Structure formats: C-alpha cells, structure tokens
Amino acid sequence: MAARRGAELLRPPTSSGRATFLELFFDLAFVVALTRLSQRFADLRDDTGWVLVEGFGRTLLLFLGLWLIWSHTTWITSRYEPERAVIQAVVVGTMFAGLIMAVTLPRAMEERALPFAVAYLTVIVVRPLVIAVALRGHPRRLVPLRLATWAAATAPLWLAGAWGPERLRLPLWAAALAVDYVAWALGWPVPRLGASAVNRWRIAGTHLADRYQQMFLIALGESVLVIGVIFSGTDYSTERAAAFTVSFVTSALLWRIYFYRAGLLLTEALGRAGMPGRLGTALERTHLLIVFSVIVTSVGYELVIDDPFGPPRPTWLLFVVGGPVLFLLARVRLEHEIFGRVSRSRMIGIVALLLLTPALARGAPMVGLSVVAGVLALVAVLDALRSRARPSEVPSPPIGRATSGDRDPEA
Known part of the structure; x- marks a missing residue:
C-alpha cells in the first residue's frame, strides 16, 4: 500500500x-x-x-x-x-x-x-x-x-x-x-x-530536452541583458555603439550555431535513445560547458563595450576569445551526441580562433570581438552550405543504446 x-x-x-x-x-x-x-x-x-x-x-x-x-x-x-x-x-x-x-x-x-x-x-x-x-x-x-x-x-x-x-x-x-x-x-x-547509476534512470526525454534548451536561452538572455545594461549606462559614442552592435550579432550567432541542427533535435534524439538516461547524462555535461561558455562570452561584451579601443590586456582575451572557443568545443561534443559525427565547420572555427589569438592579443578589444563574430558567421555559413539541397537529418545518437542488464528496479 x-x-x-x-x-x-x-x-x-x-x-x-x-x-x-x-x-x-x-x-x-x-x-x-x-x-x-x-x-x-x-x-x-x-x-x-x-x-x-x-x-x-x-x-x-x-x-x-x-x-x-x-x-x-x-x-x-x-x-x-x-x-x-x-x-x-x-x-x-x-x-x-x-x-x-x-x-x-x-x-x-x-x-x-x-x-x-x-x-x-x-x-x-x-x-x-x-x-x-x-x-x-x-x-x-x-x-x-x-x-x-x-x-x-x-x-x-x-x-x-x-x-x-x-x-x-x-x-x-x-x-x-x-x-x-x-x-x-x-x-x-x-x-x-x-x-x-543515473544513466540507467527512466526519464521524460521531452522534458529533459526542454530544460536544457531553456537553460541555454536563459544564459543567452543574460548576455543580451549585459549588452543592454552596459551600453545604457555608459556615455554614448560611435565606438561603443559599434561594440554594442557586434556584441548582439555575436549572441545571435551563438543562438544560430546551437540550434542548427543538433540543439533543435534534442527531443527527437532522446526519444530514439534506448536508454535516454544515458544520453541525458551526456547532454547535461555538454550543456554545463555551453552555458558556462555563454556566460564567459557575455563578460567579454561588457569589457569591449566599456572600452572598445582600450589597450590590449590578457583578461579581455580570456573572455572575448576563450568563451567562443569553449562554446564551439562544447557544440562539437553536442553534434557527436546527436548525430554520431564531428562537426567540421565548428572545428574550422576553433582552429581559426586559436591561430588568430596571438595577433588578437596585440590589438584592441573591439578588433578581437569583431574577428570572433566573423569566425562565428563563417561557421554559420558553412552549416547553411552543407545542408543546402539536402534532406533534413535524422538523429542517430551513439550514446544511449540499450544493452542487456541496463534495467534497474530503482530507476
């Protein structure tokens, strides 16, 4: 009873x-x-x-x-x-x-x-x-x-x-x-x-997908809030207005890259997984990295809008470049979890940012943020070109396949 x-x-x-x-x-x-x-x-x-x-x-x-x-x-x-x-x-x-x-x-x-x-x-x-x-x-x-x-x-x-x-x-x-x-x-x-083991639990896959997507949007919303608050609280100038614009474009590109297409198919991927708890556990770790990378990137917005053409400092490079690099790394992981492959466009973006970092370390913060936005735009364009005239992909997660002994009476 x-x-x-x-x-x-x-x-x-x-x-x-x-x-x-x-x-x-x-x-x-x-x-x-x-x-x-x-x-x-x-x-x-x-x-x-x-x-x-x-x-x-x-x-x-x-x-x-x-x-x-x-x-x-x-x-x-x-x-x-x-x-x-x-x-x-x-x-x-x-x-x-x-x-x-x-x-x-x-x-x-x-x-x-x-x-x-x-x-x-x-x-x-x-x-x-x-x-x-x-x-x-x-x-x-x-x-x-x-x-x-x-x-x-x-x-x-x-x-x-x-x-x-x-x-x-x-x-x-x-x-x-x-x-x-x-x-x-x-x-x-x-x-x-x-x-x-958490990866053997019975879960509502649709719910878990909703929550991860919502948390990403919350983090992205926080970055937009930072952009608005910092720009509204400083003296207006052409340089700060340009930094404000590039910061917003960068956030929009992060949204595009996340949801195209792996981030959009979390629900379907969890539904196809024989053990959704196993895939959900992997997605939890991936979204930890994604959310953290967005927060770090938003700090870069604040530093650049506050002083777009100030002297180069190691601190701003950590946020302006480090945040987007971490985001792309986490997004590569997400691509593998949903489709079982490595995203070439995102790897290109990571390599490009790492190669450009020494040069960006000697430039103004605004130049660094603009270059980052350009690299993210390149990743988004490569994604669009890859899918042109191709049918929509179906998730095939390599994680979460059921095997014997996966059932847990407490799950």
Whole structure:
C-alpha cells in the first residue's frame, strides 16, 4: 500500500513531458544568479597572473555549485510528476535557496560564505530526504537516501570552508564539490544498498530536452541583458555603439550555431535513445560547458563595450576569445551526441580562433570581438552550405543504446 501511494509521485506514461510554468518560474532565480556570476567575472578585468587564475577559479566553483542544484532539480521534475504538491513544494523551496545563493554570489567567497553554503546544503541534504519520505515504501526512495547520505558526508567541508579562514575556503569547497560531482557520476554508492547509476534512470526525454534548451536561452538572455545594461549606462559614442552592435550579432550567432541542427533535435534524439538516461547524462555535461561558455562570452561584451579601443590586456582575451572557443568545443561534443559525427565547420572555427589569438592579443578589444563574430558567421555559413539541397537529418545518437542488464528496479 505504501509503495502504491509513493508511486503516485512518479511521472505517468500519459504525462506530456513538457516543462511546466512552475519550472520556468524556478528559473528566474537562476537569471539573477547568472547576472551575479558575470559580474564576478567582470571584476577580474584588471587582474593578472595568479590573482586572475584564483579569481576565475573561485567564480567557476560558484557556477558549478549552482549548476549542480539546477541539474538535480531538472532530473527530479523529469522523473516525478511536477503537478504533485510535494514536488511543487520542493521546486519552490529550491528556488528560494537558489535565490539566496544568487544574492550572496558577489561576496560568496568572502563575508557571505556562510549563507551561500547553508542554502546549498539545505537543497542537497534536506530535499532528497523530503522526496524519500514522500515516496514511502517505493523502491525509488533508496535513490534520494543515497544522495542525502553523500551530501551529509561533504557538509562538514562546506561548513568548515564557510567558518574557517578565507585562504582555506577555495580548497575545502573545491574538494566538497568534487565529491558531490563524483558521487553523482557513480550513482551515490552506499554499503549494502549499492549504487543507482543515473544513466540507467527512466526519464521524460521531452522534458529533459526542454530544460536544457531553456537553460541555454536563459544564459543567452543574460548576455543580451549585459549588452543592454552596459551600453545604457555608459556615455554614448560611435565606438561603443559599434561594440554594442557586434556584441548582439555575436549572441545571435551563438543562438544560430546551437540550434542548427543538433540543439533543435534534442527531443527527437532522446526519444530514439534506448536508454535516454544515458544520453541525458551526456547532454547535461555538454550543456554545463555551453552555458558556462555563454556566460564567459557575455563578460567579454561588457569589457569591449566599456572600452572598445582600450589597450590590449590578457583578461579581455580570456573572455572575448576563450568563451567562443569553449562554446564551439562544447557544440562539437553536442553534434557527436546527436548525430554520431564531428562537426567540421565548428572545428574550422576553433582552429581559426586559436591561430588568430596571438595577433588578437596585440590589438584592441573591439578588433578581437569583431574577428570572433566573423569566425562565428563563417561557421554559420558553412552549416547553411552543407545542408543546402539536402534532406533534413535524422538523429542517430551513439550514446544511449540499450544493452542487456541496463534495467534497474530503482530507476
């Protein structure tokens, strides 16, 4: 009887699988978080050497913490019925914790470390316990119990980093976050209970595709917000107007390159995969890179619009060129996951940017951003030429093919 009541939380076969309005509401907290992250990156504009590396590492760690929260929530709403009151309460509670993490981000590695860590731990420890209780006697309750066990094990590292000396915060939190990610990859193995590999879970593929596409658009929207805010807050000039225009064109090209065509076919690819959980796991890692690359690129917009023809600095090169290179690398990975091939046009773009980097390092930021936009436009044109007069491709993901022994009673 308890197992039957717990089964009511699972997504029924008749579920549409589409993302709900509640989840879009939930994403608003992460809109705030992404703007705060880009601001932390922008604050590194005058740093060099080890100070720049450490500052970049601190902000990257905060992003990875936020991504883990968002990804876990996405998988929860992909496996459980989001119309159930318990799941809705979990999503809203996670949104509040995410908002706390967002508002503490500007100083989360400094004096606001404790509220950031407590909000993170509340989600990663308490949330799975709530779900486990709601599942009652259903076999799936063991999955959140495993997750809570591992999260509780890393909690002392998070709290020690928040309360301890600031110089120890980065290594302690990096160790804790590394364990959280490794545990997720291994399926949170626990003595006697074993592990529950995420790539063997039963998921709503349509829902997962929706969420990844939406998160990419949120990151892209944040970049557009940066363009508008920075340009509206500076003195108007022809040079800044040109930087504003090129920045927008670059964002539009990122949108085009992502959705043509692999990004557009996530739903169909997950539907064709015998084990959609396996493909979904790979897509999660790919979209982590894609979203992060868009954030990094948006910081480049801010630096260029603020001073289009200022002196060349290593910092702006990291964002203006490094962000698009990482985006193209992640997009190559996405192409392979959807079609089982390597994208030649994107490889051409990566090689072109890497070869041009030494020359761009000696030029003005505006020149670098314009060259990046030109290379991205070349990638988009090559894509269009390749598909001209050809029938639309059908996804053939090499990841997610079912084999014997893939079924998991807890999945």
